[in-house]
Amino acid sequence: xxxxxxxxxxxxxxxxxxxxxxxxxxxxxxxxxxxxxxxxxxxxxxxxxxxxxxxxxxxxxxxxxxxxxxxxxxxxxxxxxxxxxxxxxxxxxxxxxxxxxxxxxxxxxxxxxxxxxxxxxxxxxxxxxxxxxxxxxxxxxxxxxxxxxxxxxxxxxxxxxxxxxxxxxxxxxxxxxxxxxxxxxxxxxxxxxxxxxxxxxxxxxxxxxxxxxxxxxxxxxxxxxxxxxxxxxxxxxxxxxxxxxxxxxxxxxxxxxxxxxxxxxxxxxxxxxxxxxxxxxxxxxxxxxxxxxxxxxxxxxxxxxxxxxxxxxxxxxxxxxxxxxxxxxxxxxxxxxxxxxxxxxxxxxxxxxxxxxxxxxxxxxxxxxxxxxxxxxxxxxxxxxxxxxxxxxxxxxxxxxxxxxxxxxxxxxxxxxxxxxxxxxxxxxxxxxxxxxxxxxxxxxxxxxxxxxxxxxxxxxxxxxxxxxxxxxxxxxxxxxxxxxxxxxxxxxxxxxxxxxxxxxxxxxxxxxxxxxxxxxxxxxxxxxxxxxxxxxxx
Ligand SMILES: *[C@@H]1O[C@H](CO)[C@@H](O)[C@H](O)[C@H]1NC(C)=O
Ligand SMILES: *[C@@H]1O[C@H](CO)[C@@H](O)[C@H](O)[C@H]1NC(C)=O
Ligand SMILES: *[C@@H]1O[C@H](CO)[C@@H](O)[C@H](O)[C@H]1NC(C)=O
Ligand SMILES: *[C@@H]1O[C@H](CO)[C@@H](O)[C@H](O)[C@H]1NC(C)=O
Ligand SMILES: *[C@@H]1O[C@H](CO)[C@@H](O)[C@H](O)[C@H]1NC(C)=O
Numbered sequence: 001x002x003x004x005x006x007x008x009x010x011x012x013x014x015x016x017x018x019x020x021x022x023x024x025x026x027x028x029x030x031x032x033x034x035x036x037x038x039x040x041x042x043x044x045x046x047x048x049x050x051x052x053x054x055x056x057x058x059x060x061x062x063x064x065x066x067x068x069x070x071x072x073x074x075x076x077x078x079x080x081x082x083x084x085x086x087x088x089x090x091x092x093x094x095x096x097x098x099x100x101x102x103x104x105x106x107x108x109x110x111x112x113x114x115x116x117x118x119x120x121x122x123x124x125x126x127x128x129x130x131x132x133x134x135x136x137x138x139x140x141x142x143x144x145x146x147x148x149x150x151x152x153x154x155x156x157x158x159x160x161x162x163x164x165x166x167x168x169x170x171x172x173x174x175x176x177x178x179x180x181x182x183x184x185x186x187x188x189x190x191x192x193x194x195x196x197x198x199x200x201x202x203x204x205x206x207x208x209x210x211x212x213x214x215x216x217x218x219x220x221x222x223x224x225x226x227x228x229x230x231x232x233x234x235x236x237x238x239x240x241x242x243x244x245x246x247x248x249x250x251x252x253x254x255x256x257x258x259x260x261x262x263x264x265x266x267x268x269x270x271x272x273x274x275x276x277x278x279x280x281x282x283x284x285x286x287x288x289x290x291x292x293x294x295x296x297x298x299x300x301x302x303x304x305x306x307x308x309x310x311x312x313x314x315x316x317x318x319x320x321x322x323x324x325x326x327x328x329x330x331x332x333x334x335x336x337x338x339x340x341x342x343x344x345x346x347x348x349x350x351x352x353x354x355x356x357x358x359x360x361x362x363x364x365x366x367x368x369x370x371x372x373x374x375x376x377x378x379x380x381x382x383x384x385x386x387x388x389x390x391x392x393x394x395x396x397x398x399x400x401x402x403x404x405x406x407x408x409x410x411x412x413x414x415x416x417x418x419x420x421x422x423x424x425x426x427x428x429x430x431x432x433x434x435x436x437x438x439x440x441x442x443x444x445x446x447x448x449x450x451x452x453x454x455x456x457x458x459x460x461x462x463x464x465x466x467x468x469x470x471x472x473x474x475x476x477x478x479x480x481x482x483x484x485x486x487x488x489x490x491x492x493x494x495x496x497x498x499x500x501x502x503x504x505x506x507x508x509x510x511x512x513x514x515x516x517x518x519x520x521x522x523x524x525x526x527x528x529x530x531x532x533x534x535x536x537x538x539x
Contacts, residue, residue, distance in 0.1 A: 036315075037128075037129075037219035037315075037403065037404065038219065038315055038316065038317050038352075038353070038402070038403050038404065039213070039219050039220045039221070039222070039312065039315060039316040039317070040124065040129075040220070040221045040222070040316065040317045040318075040319065040399060040403055041222050041224070041303075041307065041316055041317070041318045041319070042120075042137075042221070042222070042223040042224070042319045042399070043223075043224050043226070043300060043303075043318070043319070043320045043321070044089075044136070044137055044223060044224070044225045044226070044321060044322065044323065045225075045226045045228075045229075045296060045320075045321070045322040045323075045347075046085065046136055046225070046226060046227050046228070046229070046230040046322070046323060047085075047229055047230045047231075047322065047323070047324065047325070047326045047336065048229055048293065048296070048322035048325070048326070048346070048347060049322070049325030049326050049328075049342060049343075049345060049346070049347075050325070050345060050346065050347040051289075051290065051293060051328075052065050052066065052069075052293070052347055053065070053066040053377070053380075054066040054068075054069035054070070054074060054347075054349075054382065054383070055074075055076070055347060059290060060290045060293050060294070061290075061294045061297070061372040061373065061377075062293060062294065062297040062372070063297065063301070063370035063371070063372060063374055063377035063380070064297045064298065064300045064301030064304065064367070064369065064370050065297050065300055065320065065347075066377060066380050067301075067304075067367060067368075067370060067377075067380060068300070068304060068318060068320060068349065068351060068367065069349050069382070069383045069385075070357075070380050070381045070382060070383040071351050071356060071357035071366055071367075071383060072318070072320075072349040072350055072351040072352075072356050072357070072383055072384070073349065073350055073352075073356050073383070073384045073385065073386065073430050073431065074347075074348070074349040074383060074384070074385040074386075075348040075349065075385070075386060075388070075390050075427075076385055076386065076387045077345070077387055077388065077389045077390065077451070077482075077484070078321070078345065078346050078347070078348035078389075078390045078391070078392065078451075079341075079344045079345055079346065079389070079390075079391055079392065079451035079452075079453055079482055080092070080322075080323060080324040080325070080344050080345075080346050080391075080392045080453065081097050081098055081391060081392060081393055081452065081453055081454065082098045082104065082324070082453060082454055082455060083324040083325065083336040083337060083338055083339070083343035083344050083453065083455060084324065084336055084337055084455075084468065085106075085139045085323050085324075086103060086105070086106045086139035086141070086143040087101070087103045087104055087105070088323040088324050088392065089137070089138055089139050089143075089323050090103045090110055090138075090139070090143055090144075091103075091392070091393055092120075092321075092323075092392040092393055092395045092396070093119045093120055093121075093137075093138065093149075093153075093396075094110060094117040094118070094119050094120075094396070095117075095120070095393055095394075095395070095396030095397060095408065095421075095422045095423060095424055096117055096393065096411070096415070096423050097393055097423050097452065097454075098454055099454070099499070100114065100115070100117075100411070100414075100415060100416070100423065101114050101117070102114040102499055103143060104454075104456045104469075104471060104474060104477075105456075105468065105469065105470050105471050105474075106139065106141060106142065106143055106468070107142055107143070107470060107471060108142060108143065108471070109142055109143060109144065109145045110143075111145070111152075114416060115415070115416040115417060115418070115419070116419050117419060117420075118152075118408075118419050118420045119149060119152065119153045120221075120395065120396045120399060120400075121133070121149075121153040121154060121221055121223060122149075122152050122153045123396070123400060123405065123408070123420065124221040124400075124403070124405065125152075125153065125154070125155060125221070127405045127406075128218055128219070129155075129218060129219050129220060129221045130155045130213065130216060130218050130219070130220045130221070131153060131154050131155050131220070131221045131222075131223075132154065132155060132156070132158075132159075132209050132220065132221070132222045132223070133148055133153070133154050133158035133159065133223050133225070134158070134159045134202050134205050134206045134209065134222070134223065134224045134225065135159070135160065135161065135198070135199070135202035135224055135225035135226060135227065136225035136226070136227055137158070137223040137224075137225040138153075138158075140160075159202070159205045161196075161198040161199075161201035161202050161205070162194060162201065163192070163193060163194045163196050163197060163198050163201055164198045164227075166192065166193045166194075167198070167227075167232070167234075168181050168232065169181060169193065171185060171187050171191050171192045171193070171234065172184075172185035172186065172187055172191075172234070173187075173188060173191055179191060181232070182232065183231055183232050183233065183285070183288075184232075184233050184284055184285065184288040185232050185233055185234040185235075185288075186233075186234075186235060186236070186237040186239070186288075186291065187234055187235070187236060187237060188237055189236055189237075197234065197235075197236070198227050199226050199227055199228055199295070199296065199299045200299065202224060202225070202226065202227075202299070203224075203299045203302050203303050206222060206224045206303055207302070207303065207306040209222060210222065210306060210307060210310055210312060211310065213312075214310055214312070219403075224303065226296055226299060226300075228292040228293075228295055228296045229289050229292035229293050229295075229296060229326070233285075233288035233289060233291065233292045234292075235288075235291050235292050235294075235295035236295060239291050239294050239295050239298070239372065282329055285328070285329075285334065286328050286329065289326070289328055294372040297372055298371075298372060300320075301367075301369045301370055302369060304318070304367035305365070305367050305368060305369040307367065308360070308365045308366055308367045308368070309365075313353060313359075313360060313366050313367065314353050314354070314359045314360065315353060316353065317350065317351065317352050317353070317399070317402050317403060318350070318351040319348075319349070319350050319351075319395065319399060320347065320348070320349050320350075321346055321347060321348045321349075321392065321395065322346045322347055323346070324336050324343055324344060324346060325341075325342050325343045325344060325345050325346060326342070326343060327340065327342045327343055328342070330342045330519055330520075331520070331521070335467060337455065337466075337467040337468065338455060339453050339454070339455050339478050339480035339487075339489050339510075340487075340520050341482070341487065341520060342519075342520075344451075344453045344480070344482070346392060348390065348392070348395075349383075350398070350402065350431070352402055352431055355431050355432070355433075356383070356384065356431070357383075386430055387446070387484065388430075388446050388449055388484075389446075389449040389450060389451045389482060389483065389484060390425070390427055390449075390451065391424055391425070391451045391452065392424075393422075393423050393424035394422075394424030394425045394426065394427055395424070396408065396422055396424060397422040397424055397425065397426035397427075398424075398425075398426050398427045398428065400426075401426045401428045401433065401435075402428070402431065402433070407422070407426050408420045408421050408422040409421050409422070410422060410423075411423050446484060447483065447484055447485065448483075449483065449484065450481050450482070450483055451481070451482045452479070452480070452481055452482075453480045453482070454477055454478060454479050454480060455477075455478045455480070456469055456474040456476070456477050456478070456494065457469060457474070457475065457476045457477075457478065457491070458473040458474060458475055458476075459475060459476070460476065460491075460507055460508070471496050472496055472497075473496075474494055474496045475493070475494060475496075476491050476492065476493060476494055476507050477491070477492060477494040477501050478490070478491045478492075479492065479501070480510075484514065485513065485514055485515070486511060486512060486513050486514060487510070487511070487512045487514070487520060488509075488510070488511050488525075489509065489510040489511075490503070490506055490508075490509050491506070491507040491508040491509070492505055492506055492507065493505030493507065508525075509525035509526075510523045510525050511523065511524050511525040511528050512524070
């Protein structure tokens with residue numbers, strides 16, 4: 001089966017895949033017997049860009065996630081491989097890029113469509129862990145065989161909150177006193193079915209499982225997938241009140257707003273002061289996104305505080321990330337579905353007991369619950385962080401290495417027939433862990449580090465299915481690389497039958513410099529030698 005040329009690195013004239021000898025990794029964590037094995041708590045958030053206090057955001061209130069960051073190593077520049085749920089989740093959970101999972105849409109199960117690739121939880125399960133899924137970990141539907149990849153990934157049936165099914169029902173009380181199904185939806189808990197929300201239920205179930213694990217003889221791998229801040233922005237009313245009124249990003253053509261409202265009826269647009277209305281509405285959307293982040297933060301706070309109360313923080317690794325970001329008006333977009341930083345950049349942090357923070361003393365808590373409106377949170381230690389570029393596809397080898405399991409060897413090309421291998425890097429050096437297998441491009445200049453992302457399109461100009469084309473409709477693939485200095489994207493012809501990209505068939509290009517144009521508003525691709533990257537940029 002022909003394989004698409006790997007993304008733009010061929011254009012750059014160098015090869016990432018230097019021949020590698022797979023030396024077995026000395027166990028990263030000490031020992032691997034059941035008694036001293038480290039547990040893993042993996043928190044996956046839906047549509048969360050790094051709009052968090054610990055990423056320098058001054059408006060968003062996220063004291064519990066900030067507190068986790070203060071005891072973790074935080075990756076400032078972590079990127080997802082495709083900015084849409086199912087492809088991103090299947091990519092990082094299998095440790096393969098979308099060109100290997102061949103999932104760019106929502107419509108296939110990699111085990112039958114691409115290869116029988118192992119997943120992170122499956123690897124832990126096969127190494128004696130109790131593996132458990134709560135909430136949205138795999139994307140539901142065909143992409144995880146309607147079973148969250150059971151039975152391969154999980155020790156028992158994944159948990160889904162019962163209130164999930166009311167996600168789009170009428171729960172927000174409008175000024176008319178009636179309940180509506182709005183995009184922006186602060187709720188009175190008395191108005192919501194079952195008196196609860198999905199993420200609250202997921203937290204409760206996760207805590208219940210942690211309590212059970214207290215007496216378990218095997219270590220656990222618990223993945224908790226939170227739904228917010230995915231739309232609709234539905235969160236308890238109490239959280240909304242104290243939020244400030246938020247400024248807008250500078251470049252904002254309001255015309256693109258209309259598409260937002262198709263699935264979520266909202267008040268009819270008044271005609272006279274239309275621009276004022278849109279202006280106000282855009283601020284409300286941003287405010288509601290940030291309120292949803294604070295609501296998410298309260299759930300993370302409750303979960304981590306319970307982990308602490310159960311005395312599990314001294315032997316549990318905590319990883320926190322999101323499937324991709326979300327544009328809040330940048331480039332006139334209110335969604336994911338692109339190669340820009342705002343949609344590909346994700347929060348990523350790891351707490352490793354005794355390594356990223358000292359173990360709590362007797363009676364001491366590392367993760368006491370904090371209210372989003374607690375003023376003392378601002379004094380929190382920022383913890384350790386790195387600006388090095390990393391990819392979400394590196395989560396698999398990194399978690400395996402941190403827990404002391406075998407790190408999957410690097411994938412050959414092609415690797416469709418190999419069940420267990422990795423396309424990402426093991427980020428163990430950031431934890432001062434000995435790593436006997438040299439990652440060739442990893443020890444040099446941080447300027448050489450690259451994060452790859454991609455996004456498919458059905459046509460050169462926007463049309464009805466541009467955001468989420470089905471595989472058969474994909475005509476163009478945007479391959480994008482991000483370095484510490486720039487983002488470079490080429491949109492090339494793509495044959496969905498053969499999964500083949502044609503790098504001689506360039507439809508468009510984008511080039512943005514990080515320092516001079518952080519929001520990526522000024523495409524200088526055409527200025528750069530007829531679309532070739534200037535020599536000076538080549539590593
Ligand atoms: C795929 O992998 C799973 C887990 O290792 C295994 O049980 C199954 O038999 C494999 N399927 C095929 C078709 O090889
Ligand atoms: C997907 O699920 C169906 C129905 O449960 C099952 O028969 C099938 O074997 C599963 N596919 C794989 C590859 O396990
Ligand atoms: C963790 O803390 C508990 C309770 O304080 C203690 O019993 C246990 O030995 C500690 N485990 C490690 C690995 O330090
Ligand atoms: C790739 O694109 C070039 C330029 O459009 C074209 O000449 C060539 O036939 C294409 N190759 C394939 C395999 O489609
Ligand atoms: C770059 O040049 C192409 C071909 O002339 C043109 O279609 C495109 O709009 C230009 N892009 C920018 C950002 O100026």
